[in-house]
Amino acid sequence: MRIRKTVSRLHAYLGLAVAVFGIVTGLSGSLLVFRHEIDGQLYPHLRLTEPQGQSPLGVNDIIQAVRRAFPQQQPARIGFPTQPNGTFEVWLGNSRGRRVYVDAFTGKVLGSQQANRTYRGVLRDVHVQWMLGETGETFAGLIALAVIILICSGTFLWWPGRGKIARNLRVRRGVSWRVWFFDLHRLTGVLFGWLLLFTALSGATLVFDGPLKILAGEAAPPRVAEPKTSADVDGKRKAMDLDELLETARRVVPGANVTWVILPKKETAPLLVRMKLPNESHPNGKNYVYLNPYTDDVLDVWRTADAPWQRSVTNARYPIHTGEIAGRIGRTVILLLGITLIVLCVSGTTSWWLRPRRRQQSTILS
DSSP states (O other), X not given: OHHXXXXXXXXXXXXXXXXXXXXXXXXXXXXXXXXXXXXXHHOHHHHBOOOTTOOOOOHHHHHHHHHHHOTTSOEEEEEOOSSTTBOEEEEESSTTSEEEEEOXXXXXXXXXXEGXXXXXXXXXXIIIITTSHXXXXXXXXXXXXXXXXXXXXXXXXXXOOTTOTGGGSOOOSSSOHHHHHHHHHHHHHHHHHHHHHHHHHHHHHHHSOHHHHHHHTOOOOOOOSSOOOEEOTTSOEEOOOHHHHHHHHHHHSTTOEEEEEEOOSSTTSOEEEEEEOTTOOSTTOSEEEEEOTTTOOEXXXXXXXXXXXXXXXXXXXXXXXXXXXXXXXXXXHHHHHHHHHHXXXXXXXXXXXXXXXXXXXXXXXX
């Protein structure tokens, strides 16, 4: 009885402490699951184009179009279209900087957005970092750990013993609001808590991923200390043609589609090409090709086909957290789990608030 009372208090007070944060996390996560579809509806002039039968342009043409439109800013990375009528997304500056959208067939700059001012940027900052940078990311990880503790403690408190399970799988009628919310909280937790547990666990390991990276043997990206160069007339390093570099990456990982190109920040840094194979669940793929941008030499390759089982596990965290490991059905499940987290927070808090207060009567000594 003492253990049950301790667990009950832990569950109640921890739940009250994170209720508001859980509601915000559930809501923001649910909306982020279908961010691409929402973007297509909100910004069709930036996200969608008309192929009109022609082939997509090379990445060199895309970069040149962006540089003409924004001569004072340097492209940092290039996102490739994820669908036949999609557009290129070119990042200027860091992850909170400007996004430029370019027609993949005409090279026309369709417009730009400041990443941290769009609905998706705000939602991501709230869900991942609580708008507090790295400190907020740690806080988000702690919220995920709290949800894990609440699910485990709630399951312990719910367990009625053999032969009595059906009694605890219902929402009673004709009872007080407090009892109704309590029943709703209990039923929702036992039916969907185990799925929510996987989501919270994947979210926590995405934040606190140090031990997992060590287990998976993930090393730091390679550095090009003294790259061989083709010097131009001024004696400066001259990078090779980007389209040729991408062809090299495609030969290294045959059958994969390029999803992102991260341009070198320094002259001694490699060009990183991220690629996705058709059978991968991660939306951006987990194949990485590091190239010397001056000589076309392959510096390092991380292929999912060659990955040990430990790395395969770490690679699955993000698709599990977003539901993309099971396609549209999986994302719909994650959407519902976000709503589930909101229901649990609201019902648990309301049930606690409506509990009967004990009035202590004072004794007058004469």
